[in-house]
Amino acid sequence: MANATRTVEAYNPLCGDRYTFYVKLDGDRITEVTFEGSGCAISKASASIMTAVIKGKSKSDVQGLFEKFHKLVTEGMNKTGGLDGLGKLAVFSGVSEFPVRVKCATLSWHAVRAALQSKEKVVLTE
Numbered sequence: 001m002a003n004a005t006r007t008v009e010a011y012n013p014l015c016g017d018r019y020t021f022y023v024k025l026d027g028d029r030i031t032e033v034t035f036e037g038s039g040c041a042i043s044k045a046s047a048s049i050m051t052a053v054i055k056g057k058s059k060s061d062v063q064g065l066f067e068k069f070h071k072l073v074t075e076g077m078n079k080t081g082g083l084d085g086l087g088k089l090a091v092f093s094g095v096s097e098f099p100v101r102v103k104c105a106t107l108s109w110h111a112v113r114a115a116l117q118s119k120e121k122v123v124l125t126e
Contacts, residue, residue, distance in 0.1 A: 011123070013124065019111065021033065021112055022035070029058050033051045046107070050112065072089070072090075072095075074096060076093065111123045
């Protein structure tokens, strides 16, 4: 993306997922977010859906979505109290049954959170 406000790389050495995320901010709001790279089907699907869902949202909205999503993929749907507010992200509800895949599903989220917090340029799952 041309003129990205923030850029962060994400790498999952366990699975080989490697992405670069580009975020464009207007104040506190995400106006554009894209990514490039390669990885397993779960990480790629998560990154793709996440970028569509967070576009136009504020940093605090993204933080709230991350918390719900993370709880969904780590604890499962029964412990989250439902899928309210997750929309398309609900398709990842089965990830909690495969703990080794949680890092695949959350890699993009950790990367974008780091970008929004102006933190590290590289996010690792290890």
